[in-house]
Amino acid sequence: MSLSTNGAGAMSGATGGATGRLSRTIRDGRFAVTAEIGPPRGCDAEAIRRKARLLVGWVDAANVTDNQSAHVRMSSFAGSMLAMSGGVEPVMQLTCRDRNRIALQSDLISAGAVGIPNVLLLTGDHPRSGDQPDAKPVFDMDCVQLVWTARWMRDHGRLLSGRDLDPRPNWFIGAVENPFAPPERFRARRLGKKIAAGAEFAQTQFVFDVERFERWMSEVCDLGLGRRTAILAGVGPVRSLRALAYIRSKVPGIHVPESVVRRLRGVPPDRVAAEGMQICVETIQRLREVPGVGGVHVMAFGYEKGIPEILERSGLAQRRQPAAAGLPDQQEGSDRAR
Amino acid sequence: MRIQPLLAAIRRERVHHGEEVEMTRRSTQSRVATPAPDGSVTGEVPGSTLWPRPTTPPTSARALYRLHRLLEPNRGYARLARWLEAHPRAYRAFTRTEEKVKGHTFNCQMCGQCALPATGYACPMSCPKQLRNGPCGGVSAEGMCEVYPEEPCVWVVAYERAEQEGREADLTLLQRPIDHRQWGRSSWVNYWQGRDDRLWTEDDGRTSSPRVRAADETA
Numbered sequence: 001m002s003l004s005t006n007g008a009g010a011m012s013g014a015t016g017g018a019t020g021r022l023s024r025t026i027r028d029g030r031f032a033v034t035a036e037i038g039p040p041r042g043c044d045a046e047a048i049r050r051k052a053r054l055l056v057g058w059v060d061a062a063n064v065t066d067n068q069s070a071h072v073r074m075s076s077f078a079g080s081m082l083a084m085s086g087g088v089e090p091v092m093q094l095t096c097r098d099r100n101r102i103a104l105q106s107d108l109i110s111a112g113a114v115g116i117p118n119v120l121l122l123t124g125d126h127p128r129s130g131d132q133p134d135a136k137p138v139f140d141m142d143c144v145q146l147v148w149t150a151r152w153m154r155d156h157g158r159l160l161s162g163r164d165l166d167p168r169p170n171w172f173i174g175a176v177e178n179p180f181a182p183p184e185r186f187r188a189r190r191l192g193k194k195i196a197a198g199a200e201f202a203q204t205q206f207v208f209d210v211e212r213f214e215r216w217m218s219e220v221c222d223l224g225l226g227r228r229t230a231i232l233a234g235v236g237p238v239r240s241l242r243a244l245a246y247i248r249s250k251v252p253g254i255h256v257p258e259s260v261v262r263r264l265r266g267v268p269p270d271r272v273a274a275e276g277m278q279i280c281v282e283t284i285q286r287l288r289e290v291p292g293v294g295g296v297h298v299m300a301f302g303y304e305k306g307i308p309e310i311l312e313r314s315g316l317a318q319r320r321q322p323a324a325a326g327l328p329d330q331q332e333g334s335d336r337a338r
Numbered sequence: 339m340r341i342q343p344l345l346a347a348i349r350r351e352r353v354h355h356g357e358e359v360e361m362t363r364r365s366t367q368s369r370v371a372t373p374a375p376d377g378s379v380t381g382e383v384p385g386s387t388l389w390p391r392p393t394t395p396p397t398s399a400r401a402l403y404r405l406h407r408l409l410e411p412n413r414g415y416a417r418l419a420r421w422l423e424a425h426p427r428a429y430r431a432f433t434r435t436e437e438k439v440k441g442h443t444f445n446c447q448m449c450g451q452c453a454l455p456a457t458g459y460a461c462p463m464s465c466p467k468q469l470r471n472g473p474c475g476g477v478s479a480e481g482m483c484e485v486y487p488e489e490p491c492v493w494v495v496a497y498e499r500a501e502q503e504g505r506e507a508d509l510t511l512l513q514r515p516i517d518h519r520q521w522g523r524s525s526w527v528n529y530w531q532g533r534d535d536r537l538w539t540e541d542d543g544r545t546s547s548p549r550v551r552a553a554d555e556t557a
Binding site for chain 2: 096101123125126128129133136137139140141142143144145148149151152155156158160161162176177178180181182183185186189190192193196197198205252253255
């Protein structure tokens, strides 16, 4: 498969239109930082604005999750709008689990219309693992097909049906990958498929095993994918042994190596949270040295207020001007990069 | 090519698989869905067919790649396909036969647009999410399915089978979203008439639309 049509220019060409801060950071080759905001189970708009305000100035953008783990929550579309009004650029997550191709295209158009600058397109967890296992799983398309459709909508101004889309949307398109799940030898090429289909940035599953991640990353670079897309490594603090047990047994696809388990179990109970933060900080510092890594994606469920501390201790201290509320940062990239 | 030994091998493996299927069914029935305090049922309901179950074909990929050569489109098959479509009763009988054969071997769901030749002959429609472009991120460290933890992920199986035959590049082809109007139709009849030519593409999808049955193309 020919992955590259016009070599290194492919990426700058494709992102040329996108106007968000995340796309500019990536286009300028600076280290990108994203975080995650989980919408509430309830109609509390302030809950999202509050989480967004904590992140202003610290991150390039924040993902707003789409009914994550198949649990019913406020939609990622409304959540993204509220995040914008809280001053943070959103990455609207959109899964194939709950929508057919009509609804997916419609939601993508909506995101374009209200100025959501980034979309992250995923398959989504199966309803089996959620709070509504009696729901009908949709999966009309898969995430590769959705990324392809989104790029087709943006670059050709056409819907899947072939009908015109006027004016065209302008989002920056993202995808995800899990470097640790079998079949391991296929995972880098699977990311290659998403990039071929149109993904311009990719966020990974939690990285706890940096050596294994490095091996995957070198495969990604060997395939020439690092030049065409920014890989943001997923990280997050494990703040209790209960959380550790939960992510090891209940969350599909997360790999925690024995060395990390030993470190967390080896400290007194009141020190587990601090040790978890320390492991997270060290992981970020090591990931910054891994060739090809374009940024980090910090996931701290229910502990968003700890994100600035993690970033500061990792040497990614407040380095950007806060964005004006609801508008992408207009200031052009300078030498604030590290 | 000698076809008799091949068919005998497939038959032998099916019989063996039949026993396995029986055992799986029994072990499934012994698991009981647990009602939550609010009365809702969590997880899998035994015997439910809503979520497809990943299936490892009993027949080797090598045998199936060989068998495929016998089914490649030609003028005779195209004529047969046209004749079948003109005779609804014959079409129904033919489709039922296809369903039996492929259902037994691949847990075929009769989507009518077969991806098997590009997936190491492990059916992606037997994935509970029916992903046609590769595995999801929920595969366990042991390679098991996120939805059916007792079954190997069909994409792990597909990768191993394709790799053994040196066909792992097939898995990087971009697969288009399927046409849901084809459910229950004969994929052989569609294949022999060239309707499957756009199911996947070898390029990066920049110049051709993601739609399978697209009349319009933007260069």
